Amino acid sequence: xxxxxxxxxxxxxxxxxxxxxxxxxxxxxxxxxxxxxxxxxxxxxxxxxxxxxxxxxxxxxxxxxxxxxxxxxxxxxxxxxxxxxxxxxxxxxxxxxxxxxxxxxxxxxxxxxxxxxxxxxxxxxxxxxxxxxxxxxxxxxxxxxxxxxxxxxxxxxxxxxxxxxxxxxxxxxxxxxxxxxxxxxxxxxxxxxxxxxxxxxxxxxxxxxxxxxxxxxxxxxxxxxxxxxxxxxxxxxxxxxxxxxxxxxxxxxxxxxxxxxxxxxxxxxxxxxxxxxxxxxxxxxxxxxxxxxxxxxxxxxxxxxxxxxxxxxxxxxxxxxxxxxxxxxxxxxxxxxxxx
Amino acid sequence: xxxxxxxxxxxxxxxxxxxxxxxxxxxxxxxxxxxxxxxxxxxxxxxxxxxxxxxxxxxxxxxxxxxxxxxxxxxxxxxxxxxxxxxxxxxxxxxxxxxxxxxxxxxxxxxxxxxxxxxxxxxxxxxxxxxxxxxxxxxxxxxxxxxxxxxxxxxxxxxxxxxxxxxxxxxxxxxxxxxxxxxxxxxxxxxxxxxxxxxxxxxxxxxxxxxxxxxxxxxxxxxxxxxxxxxxxxxxxxxxxxxxxxxxxxxxxxxxxxxxxxxxxxxxxxxxxxxxxxxxxxxxxxxxxxxxxxxxxxxxxxxxxxxxxxxxxxxxxxxxxxxxxxxxxxxxxxxxxxxx
Numbered sequence: 001x002x003x004x005x006x007x008x009x010x011x012x013x014x015x016x017x018x019x020x021x022x023x024x025x026x027x028x029x030x031x032x033x034x035x036x037x038x039x040x041x042x043x044x045x046x047x048x049x050x051x052x053x054x055x056x057x058x059x060x061x062x063x064x065x066x067x068x069x070x071x072x073x074x075x076x077x078x079x080x081x082x083x084x085x086x087x088x089x090x091x092x093x094x095x096x097x098x099x100x101x102x103x104x105x106x107x108x109x110x111x112x113x114x115x116x117x118x119x120x121x122x123x124x125x126x127x128x129x130x131x132x133x134x135x136x137x138x139x140x141x142x143x144x145x146x147x148x149x150x151x152x153x154x155x156x157x158x159x160x161x162x163x164x165x166x167x168x169x170x171x172x173x174x175x176x177x178x179x180x181x182x183x184x185x186x187x188x189x190x191x192x193x194x195x196x197x198x199x200x201x202x203x204x205x206x207x208x209x210x211x212x213x214x215x216x217x218x219x220x221x222x223x224x225x226x227x228x229x230x231x232x233x234x235x236x237x238x239x240x241x242x243x244x245x246x247x248x249x250x251x252x253x254x255x256x257x258x259x260x261x262x263x264x265x266x267x268x269x270x271x272x273x274x275x276x277x278x279x280x281x282x283x284x285x286x287x288x289x290x291x292x293x294x295x296x297x298x299x300x301x302x303x304x305x306x307x308x309x310x311x312x313x314x315x316x317x318x319x320x321x322x323x324x325x326x327x328x329x330x331x332x333x334x335x336x337x338x339x340x
Numbered sequence: 341x342x343x344x345x346x347x348x349x350x351x352x353x354x355x356x357x358x359x360x361x362x363x364x365x366x367x368x369x370x371x372x373x374x375x376x377x378x379x380x381x382x383x384x385x386x387x388x389x390x391x392x393x394x395x396x397x398x399x400x401x402x403x404x405x406x407x408x409x410x411x412x413x414x415x416x417x418x419x420x421x422x423x424x425x426x427x428x429x430x431x432x433x434x435x436x437x438x439x440x441x442x443x444x445x446x447x448x449x450x451x452x453x454x455x456x457x458x459x460x461x462x463x464x465x466x467x468x469x470x471x472x473x474x475x476x477x478x479x480x481x482x483x484x485x486x487x488x489x490x491x492x493x494x495x496x497x498x499x500x501x502x503x504x505x506x507x508x509x510x511x512x513x514x515x516x517x518x519x520x521x522x523x524x525x526x527x528x529x530x531x532x533x534x535x536x537x538x539x540x541x542x543x544x545x546x547x548x549x550x551x552x553x554x555x556x557x558x559x560x561x562x563x564x565x566x567x568x569x570x571x572x573x574x575x576x577x578x579x580x581x582x583x584x585x586x587x588x589x590x591x592x593x594x595x596x597x598x599x600x601x602x603x604x605x606x607x608x609x610x611x612x613x614x615x616x617x618x619x620x621x622x623x624x625x626x627x628x629x630x631x632x633x634x635x636x637x638x639x640x641x642x643x644x645x646x647x648x649x650x651x652x653x654x655x656x657x658x659x660x661x662x663x664x665x666x667x668x669x670x671x672x673x674x675x676x677x678x679x680x
Contacts (some may be wrong), residue, residue, distance in 0.1 A: 021639075021641075143403060152554075159499050185554075186528070186639075188553065194639045195640070198640050202643055212524075212529050214584075214587075215585050215647075215648060217586075217589035245553075246552070246554025290534070290552060293633045293634055299535075300535070303539075303549070305549065306551045
């Protein structure tokens with residue numbers, strides 16, 4: 001099994017996901033700024049995975065200065081820098097808050113901080129994998145046998161510490177003996193569905209077929225998908241869910257075809273401070289992601305591009321949110337309060 | 341203005357649309373088989389344009405044999421060959437039926453056939469441009485001022501003899517002084533929206549923005565489009581409309597956001613022999629179109645791809661069909677009967 005990220009010899013190895021499926025290559029980060037760049041450039045992506053990577057970035061920051069007097073301020077600068085890399089994924093801020101608490105709890109003596117911060121980052125990683133396995137178990141309850149599951153983008157091992165959220169549910173269903181197959185939206189502009197989800201499912205031996213994002217309606221109309229499961233980047237207190245651009249269209253299609261629509265995410269994705277989804281900040285990514293592929297220009301020069309990286313699916317379109325603490329069903333506001 | 345296709349020096353020049361927006365280059369066809377290849381490979385695409393190209397292909401076939409005894413059977417072989425290039429666009433069969441009638445009407449003396457067939461192909465081309473202008477005028481009636489218009493794929497000058505159907509309406513609205521702007525779905529897998537529609541609108545001086553297909557819901561939810569206009573490849577007798585894959589999702593989104601959804605097409609797109617849209621044959625295009633772009637592999641090897649080129653939008657999701665004989669509104673079955 002290929003690892004998404006790994007702490008090794010005092011550095012953070014990140015699988016460069018931009019190169020998949022053509023190349024399995026790791027980028028080594030030895031400074032927090034290198035981790036920040038890797039998150040910004042989407043070497044590592046997926047809400048839980050960028051939270052974990054950022055946590056290791058903070059651990060790196062602690063080792064970057066030998067000067068105890070400046071260490072805490074340097075770490076806080078790293079936390080601020082890592083926080084500004086991407087605006088939507090809640091897990092990034094959640095992981096950095098945990099690292100910040102570790103800094104605060106160390107008090108005025110920073111001697112043990114490098115060790116404490118590395119230990120906390122390792123905890124976040126280990127917990128994430130365990131959380132995903134629990135999401136998989138809870139999610140498996142709603143997967144029929146056989147099941148043809150449509151998914152969007154990549155909410156798999158590559159988007160997390162390992163195992164995956166939406167793909168974790170699919171892995172758990174397959175492991176329990178159910179006959180599952182996957183339809184993967186290719187997920188423009190960066191093709192995470194075609195490049196990453198298809199690759200993960202192929203490696204796991206789970207049948208997968210890739211379609212263009214615009215073809216999802218065609219296959220739903222032909223009753224070729226029994227349910228939809230996606231991940232999440234941020235969930236507001238009422239259950240509205242920000243996820244990869246295109247998820248909202250899929251949820252509208254699910255409703256039109258009476259196909260259940262599930263969101264699989266750890267509770268660290270839930271942002272209780274936001275009452276509704278329209279308050280979630282949506283990242284606008286560089287136009288270049290849409291304009292060109294493999295160096296070839298697709299959009300004529302001088303034509304502007306709209307490239308929102310996420311959209312918000314209203315809670316009313318969601319059948320249930322699958323978390324490590326169980327399934328949350330409507331009314332979501334109440335259900336979410338209950339699991340916290 | 342760049343021409344989509346042109347009869348010149350006894351051959352058919354086709355703008356190679358696969359190379360746009362990076363290169364304006366023509367392919368010269370001197371045999372009907374070369375025209376058939378160009379249609380199959382999508383050098384020329386768009387339902388009306390492939391009908392016109394096929395008509396010129398038949399004219400070429402008439403000149404390919406000097407043997408009067410074999411001419412008619414050679415022409416009929418060409419018609420059959422051209423008919424088998426692509427299965428969905430009604431206009432292809434419609435144009436070939438007109439050419440077939442010209443052959444039949446010539447009786448037993450084929451002497452004048454080459455001239456008659458070329459003349460008929462030229463008529464089809466000239467009529468198409470005139471038809472598009474009328475579609476533009478009728479369509480302009482439903483375009484508010486200002487108007488932000490979402491479109492999918494390319495139903496423009498490049499998809500027709502000139503001017504365009506959906507984009508013809510937009511051209512007519514702009515020419516009448518209305519402040520119009522366009523949001524173009526990029527339209528995977530072949531990016532006709534990003535490559536062709538954006539290029540046409542830029543050349544026409546009409547503001548255009550390109551978005552990924554999955555982002556249409558995002559912009560509709562933000563109320564950034566006032567109406568949707570698309571073309572059509574085949575319309576059944578009840579108004580169900582086959583058009584580029586992704587159109588159906590857009591129609592579902594239009595309904596969810598209460599945005600009017602228009603189909604602009606010549607009456608030659610309407611197939612009275614099919615009662616409903618589910619009877620329209622849907623072309624499955626090669627997996628390679630989805631698997632790679634610019635020579636770079638996107639889908640991992642060994643993973644299958646679903647690549648339907650079209651989907652069917654049920655009539656109930658369509659606000660009106662804009663034809664050269666006027667607007668057809670629900671109930672479509674009756675309205676379509678009336679214009680024929």
